[in-house]
Amino acid sequence: MKDLTIQLLIDGLTLGFVYSIIAVGYSLVYGILEFINFANSEIFMVGAFIGAEVLIILQKVGILGNIPIPIALFIAITISVILSGSLGVLIDKVAYKPIRNSPKLVAFISAIGVSFFLQDAVRIIEAVWKNAFYVNAPDVLTYKIKFSDNTNIPVKFLFIVGSSIFVMGIVTLFINKTKWGKAMRAVAQDSTTASLMGINTEKMISMTFFIGAALGGFAGTLFTIQYSLVHPYVGFVLGIKSFTAAVFGGIGNLPGAMLGGIILGLIETFGSAFLSNLTNGIIGSEYKDVFAFSILILILIFKPNGLLGSTVKEKV
Amino acid sequence: MKKVILVMDYIFIFMMPLLLYYNYNSSVIFLLFLLSIFRLYRTDIMLKMKFLLLIFDILVVLPTALNSNSYFIDIATQICIYSILAVGLNIVVGFAGLLDLGYVAFYAAGAYVYAIFASNQANNFLPKFFVQFPISGEWFWVFLIFAMIVSAIVGIVLGLPVLRLKGDYLAIVTLGFGEIIRIILNNLDKPINITNGPRGITPISPPRLFGIEFNSPINYYFITIFILIIVIFFVNRVNYSRIGRSWAAIREDELAARSMGISLVKMKLMAFAYGASLAGMAGVVFSAKQTFIEPTSFGFMESIGILAMVILGGLGSISGAVTGATILVLLKLLILKDFSEFLGNIADSGLISIPTELDPAKYERLVFGIILVLACIFRPKGILPGKRSIEYLKKMLPGDIQKINPNS
Numbered sequence: 001m002k003d004l005t006i007q008l009l010i011d012g013l014t015l016g017f018v019y020s021i022i023a024v025g026y027s028l029v030y031g032i033l034e035f036i037n038f039a040n041s042e043i044f045m046v047g048a049f050i051g052a053e054v055l056i057i058l059q060k061v062g063i064l065g066n067i068p069i070p071i072a073l074f075i076a077i078t079i080s081v082i083l084s085g086s087l088g089v090l091i092d093k094v095a096y097k098p099i100r101n102s103p104k105l106v107a108f109i110s111a112i113g114v115s116f117f118l119q120d121a122v123r124i125i126e127a128v129w130k131n132a133f134y135v136n137a138p139d140v141l142t143y144k145i146k147f148s149d150n151t152n153i154p155v156k157f158l159f160i161v162g163s164s165i166f167v168m169g170i171v172t173l174f175i176n177k178t179k180w181g182k183a184m185r186a187v188a189q190d191s192t193t194a195s196l197m198g199i200n201t202e203k204m205i206s207m208t209f210f211i212g213a214a215l216g217g218f219a220g221t222l223f224t225i226q227y228s229l230v231h232p233y234v235g236f237v238l239g240i241k242s243f244t245a246a247v248f249g250g251i252g253n254l255p256g257a258m259l260g261g262i263i264l265g266l267i268e269t270f271g272s273a274f275l276s277n278l279t280n281g282i283i284g285s286e287y288k289d290v291f292a293f294s295i296l297i298l299i300l301i302f303k304p305n306g307l308l309g310s311t312v313k314e315k316v
Numbered sequence: 317m318k319k320v321i322l323v324m325d326y327i328f329i330f331m332m333p334l335l336l337y338y339n340y341n342s343s344v345i346f347l348l349f350l351l352s353i354f355r356l357y358r359t360d361i362m363l364k365m366k367f368l369l370l371i372f373d374i375l376v377v378l379p380t381a382l383n384s385n386s387y388f389i390d391i392a393t394q395i396c397i398y399s400i401l402a403v404g405l406n407i408v409v410g411f412a413g414l415l416d417l418g419y420v421a422f423y424a425a426g427a428y429v430y431a432i433f434a435s436n437q438a439n440n441f442l443p444k445f446f447v448q449f450p451i452s453g454e455w456f457w458v459f460l461i462f463a464m465i466v467s468a469i470v471g472i473v474l475g476l477p478v479l480r481l482k483g484d485y486l487a488i489v490t491l492g493f494g495e496i497i498r499i500i501l502n503n504l505d506k507p508i509n510i511t512n513g514p515r516g517i518t519p520i521s522p523p524r525l526f527g528i529e530f531n532s533p534i535n536y537y538f539i540t541i542f543i544l545i546i547v548i549f550f551v552n553r554v555n556y557s558r559i560g561r562s563w564a565a566i567r568e569d570e571l572a573a574r575s576m577g578i579s580l581v582k583m584k585l586m587a588f589a590y591g592a593s594l595a596g597m598a599g600v601v602f603s604a605k606q607t608f609i610e611p612t613s614f615g616f617m618e619s620i621g622i623l624a625m626v627i628l629g630g631l632g633s634i635s636g637a638v639t640g641a642t643i644l645v646l647l648k649l650l651i652l653k654d655f656s657e658f659l660g661n662i663a664d665s666g667l668i669s670i671p672t673e674l675d676p677a678k679y680e681r682l683v684f685g686i687i688l689v690l691a692c693i694f695r696p697k698g699i700l701p702g703k704r705s706i707e708y709l710k711k712m713l714p715g716d717i718q719k720i721n722p723n724s
Contacts, residue, residue: 036484098693105415106692108484109627112417112620113688120682124674131671236616240495243488286503293492300489301477 016265022242025212031252041239047220052137088213134231250306396540404594412587413567418494426599453524467596475588516610632702
């Protein structure tokens with residue numbers, strides 16, 4: 001029982017950190033534009049593909065085995081982060097900027113369109129390039145540290161948790177301590193006043209999209225490292241769950257998004273593991289998405305401000 | 317110049333039906349024929365005359381000309397089914413302004429209600445009374461109404477808790493409900509086998525009337541077109557009634573509508589119920605036509621497809637919803653498919669090698685995605701915009717509304 005709990009804890013935290021990084025992306029964009037960047041989940045998927053392809057190319061060229069694994073992962077993550085971040089900015093320029101002043105729903109629908117477009121665009125690229133539907137990245141970091149007689153802690157897990165905490169720390173510092181971060185927060189609070197104070201709002205919006213999308217790409221690469229198999233439709237459900245995490249913690253609130261992601265990952269893993277025990281196998285892990293969606297609905301209905309969010313009053 | 321265009325239109329409108337008789341296998345002529353119906357709808361001729369010609373084109377020319385081309389008839393039937401769905405979603409999104417991303421759940425509810433009772437499926441969980449399942453095809457007509465009621469109830473039950481939410485939060489919650497219903501349908505084969513899980517339900521009895529079985533494509537075409545005509549008539553009446561005006565008021569300004577004494581809860585629930593009931597009816601027709609249904613037919617993609625139809629056609633406009641449905645169904649079933657075949661022919665002839673995974677018929681998400689983005693950027697009001705938005709009224713009375721309300 002104790003071993004099982006540790007195993008579930010490891011799985012839940014891995015999933016939770018992936019959720020929370022994507023959730024930060026949703027939260028940042030929502031904070032500044034008050035709109036759900038539905039395409040964020042697909043940027044995550046693109047990031048996962050880029051990470052996988054970089055690892056595959058490194059393997060083909062023959063350097064994957066010859067350089068230390070952390071350096072290879074660092075290369076994959078860097079390329080993925082830069083490309084996904086640029087993709088995020090590009091999406092904003094093409095699909096959101098022309099309709100910045102339209103009703104919010106129009107932008108939301110446009111975001112859905114972008115997300116569907118990206119799914120099949122990646123599929124087409126893979127089809128033309130490799131005539132395949134999904135990619136299988138080389139499995140790296142397979143060592144395990146012996147914890148007790150029956151439990152091993154995979155190094156992968158330590159890498160994912162460590163790098164996530166590191167990246168989140170950098171993002172938090174950037175937003176709270178630097179001048180650019182201050183400008184971003186100012187635009188989020190009141191974009192008109194911010195622009196009167198000499199802040200280039202469009203530039204700040206682009207930067208927000210870059211950071212959000214880069215985090216998506218980072219989470220995608222972590223996903224590739226953990227699960228190896230990536231297909232174009234992997235982003236949708238994961239994205240909805242990450243959005244749940246963002247709302248859970250209080251949307252627009254970064255520590256909240258991180259906390260929400262970790263809690264959601266743990267709830268999902270433990271919930272689906274114990275659900276079948278509790279119901280004698282009638283309801284099993286196939287309902288784990290129902291579980292996550294129900295949490296989303298319950299939070300949105302009963303506590304739309306989330307755990308750490310503040311109340312927003314309707315303006316008349 | 318205008319007269320020339322009008323004359324050209326007349327020639328086009330009268331020529332296309334003849335051409336359709338002449339060559340009923342050409343996709344191009346079929347598309348042009350449908351375009352001629354659209355042009356007919358848009359020309360300025362006498363209303364009665366226009367109406368008669370429309371009915372003649374739809375009820376006489378199309379079925380007789382395409383009698384021996386069952387694939388085109390099937391496409392026409394699909395257009396009708398999706399038009400019913402689009403008109404229904406248009407009530408929720410276009411009239412009342414509530415973005416519903418789980419609309420397909422109601423479609424699934426209708427389809428499964430008929431499928432379970434019109435196949436052996438109901439024997440698994442209902443005790444054997446004097447009724448023996450599958451029920452006979454005469455019940456199809458009863459189930460059209462019954463499914464409307466069931467779906468409307470599902471709509472109200474799902475609508476009640478989400479009424480406090482607005483905009484994108486509402487959209488995400490309805491998306492969640494839609495996915496939950498699909499997952500439940502997918503897993504409800506145990507402990508009691510109700511939906512037969514991912515294997516789907518088949519065979520489903522086709523409709524019957526006075527001992528005649530309806531099982532050819534042309535029969536389904538007539539069933540769906542009659543339902544569509546009734547639905548359009550009915551929804552049009554509702555739109556111009558007190559209910560429709562309340563919906564428009566809620567959509568444009570919720571606070572103002574509430575202070576005018578409109579009950580938000582009642583009107584929003586009504587929009588959900590009306591939209592859901594139409595989807596339920598479309599679901600019954602769909603399951604009877606396919607004689608096989610499975611949960612994957614009711615995914616998120618389907619909801620987005622219907623939403624794309626409504627957005628492309630024009631929010632808040634019934635003719636727009638039908639136009640959008642027609643365009644997207646044609647795109648999916650005719651144009652992409654023809655393009656696939658074309659690419660396949662090139663690949664077979666060996667000129668260039670095309671990867672087998674690259675099959676345009678599989679890439680409807682790409683096309684729907686591009687359409688959604690382009691429609692949002694360049695024509696957010698759609699092809700045939702609704703006629704009761706604040707922007708439209710402003711155009712009608714330049715200056716007047718601004719004088720009354722300086723903030724608008």
